[in-house]
Amino acid sequence: MPLSARIAAATATVALTSLAAAACAPSTSGNGPKGDAKTGTLRVWLFQEVSNAPKEKVVQRALSAFTADHKGVRVTVDYIPVDTRAQRIKAAFNDPASAPDLIEYGNTDTAGYVKDGGLADISREFAAWPDAKDTDATARESVTVDGKVYGAPLFVGVRALYYRTDVFKDLGIAVPTTQAEVVAAAKKIRRERPELYGLAVGGAYTYGAMPFIWAAGGDLATEKGGRYTAAINGPRAKKGIAAYTGLFGDDNCPASKCADMGGNDTVTAFASGKAGMAIGGDFNHQAVEDGKVKGKYAVVPLPGVTKGRIAPAFAGGNNIGVLRSSEHRTLAVGLMKELAGKETQRRLFDAMGFLSTYGDVRAEAARRKPYVAPFVKTLDAGAKFVPAAPGWGTIDASLVLPTMFQEIVSGRKDIDAAADAAARKMNEAFEKEAFQQ
Numbered sequence: 001m002p003l004s005a006r007i008a009a010a011t012a013t014v015a016l017t018s019l020a021a022a023a024c025a026p027s028t029s030g031n032g033p034k035g036d037a038k039t040g041t042l043r044v045w046l047f048q049e050v051s052n053a054p055k056e057k058v059v060q061r062a063l064s065a066f067t068a069d070h071k072g073v074r075v076t077v078d079y080i081p082v083d084t085r086a087q088r089i090k091a092a093f094n095d096p097a098s099a100p101d102l103i104e105y106g107n108t109d110t111a112g113y114v115k116d117g118g119l120a121d122i123s124r125e126f127a128a129w130p131d132a133k134d135t136d137a138t139a140r141e142s143v144t145v146d147g148k149v150y151g152a153p154l155f156v157g158v159r160a161l162y163y164r165t166d167v168f169k170d171l172g173i174a175v176p177t178t179q180a181e182v183v184a185a186a187k188k189i190r191r192e193r194p195e196l197y198g199l200a201v202g203g204a205y206t207y208g209a210m211p212f213i214w215a216a217g218g219d220l221a222t223e224k225g226g227r228y229t230a231a232i233n234g235p236r237a238k239k240g241i242a243a244y245t246g247l248f249g250d251d252n253c254p255a256s257k258c259a260d261m262g263g264n265d266t267v268t269a270f271a272s273g274k275a276g277m278a279i280g281g282d283f284n285h286q287a288v289e290d291g292k293v294k295g296k297y298a299v300v301p302l303p304g305v306t307k308g309r310i311a312p313a314f315a316g317g318n319n320i321g322v323l324r325s326s327e328h329r330t331l332a333v334g335l336m337k338e339l340a341g342k343e344t345q346r347r348l349f350d351a352m353g354f355l356s357t358y359g360d361v362r363a364e365a366a367r368r369k370p371y372v373a374p375f376v377k378t379l380d381a382g383a384k385f386v387p388a389a390p391g392w393g394t395i396d397a398s399l400v401l402p403t404m405f406q407e408i409v410s411g412r413k414d415i416d417a418a419a420d421a422a423a424r425k426m427n428e429a430f431e432k433e434a435f436q437q
Helices: 053-069 082-094 107-115 123-127 130-134 137-141 165-171 179-192 206-215 235-245 263-271 282-289 329-340 342-352 359-368 370-382 392-397 400-410 415-432
Strands: 040-047 073-080 102-106 152-157 159-164 197-200 221-224 227-230 275-281 297-300 316-322
Touching: 040 082, 040 329, 053 073, 053 329, 053 342, 073 082, 082 102, 102 107, 102 329, 107 316, 107 392, 130 359, 137 152, 152 329, 152 342, 159 165, 159 206, 159 263, 159 282, 159 370, 165 179, 179 197, 179 275, 197 263, 206 235, 206 263, 206 400, 227 415, 235 400, 235 415, 263 275, 263 282, 275 282, 282 370, 297 370, 316 329, 329 342, 342 359, 359 370, 392 400, 392 415, 400 415
Parallel strands: 040 073, 040 102, 197 275
Antiparallel strands: 102 316, 152 316, 159 275, 159 297, 221 227
């Protein structure tokens, strides 16, 4: 799912270092281009942000540079609402005549769009693109299905541990360096400051829970021969689930109040001064700055199980891809490179706070804006991504994982039963929406 700079888009938007899926013939095969015109109008769909003017300014500068180098070419841009993107993009795949040439899309949508036959394979052009060599591995995986590249990463977002410096000082708490120390700090805060949650957690906060599963060595799914099988009920995954769900209780974040909380809720609790810690994204920075804790907080990477390790975080973000139906393929690929290139990503960071998908550009940003450093360090330590399976969209939309967490913290099911139920639902989605061999 797309990850934007606004707090409302803390998504989304889970496990596997291997992002291969068996991509064979896409489900829609009649939307291929009839030609590759070198002049004319290129149509682009980008996501509408809550505050869109800074994004528009950056995009217009990139378009001006592109059209200056391509005589006889015009570019139109429509900014589409994120909430209705799925319907509009699916309709575009099925109606090439009215479809754009280039779209921005959430990085967890890649496999589904490839299965739908909507995105063009640009592997050759991506490999020859100088900027691509500096794209980080997780971002590259987010545009890759079965070894083929279907777009360019545009920006990335990741979460880390926000904590109250004043509360830690008053209570004599050292900055946590292990997961156990995070838990101990959370319980001490709750015990001595009962008006606060120690660590704000949410039963509907999938991406806050995932680092606990990954840090324990668990996965969401495994892949073999292009087929995915749920691993959420594996022993290591269940150990991570236990670590996360163990934070729901009167000694930290009561289930009666926290079971229904999502990522936005936990960040809001922290920003409003109701929590000692929270797991939040770089994209939440401004919301926290605008809250009651301004000047009284800091951010560090979320620690792993052992000292010196960083818990793997989900790498969210957006990509830009060329549609298979585009009759301006060469131009569309060129414009994709302009919009997702290093210079534009630098400007998007300055304008919107979007973290670059290039390691060197992120390092520059961290030097200029120190608040970025913990998030860059988290990404550099090795972030994770979702299974590159079309069924992931259904799993996410059906709230399979939040349901599992909520069943556990409410006491309706134990960890074994809840994880087994989630695994069955995941496997049904993986099988039903698998690429056809």
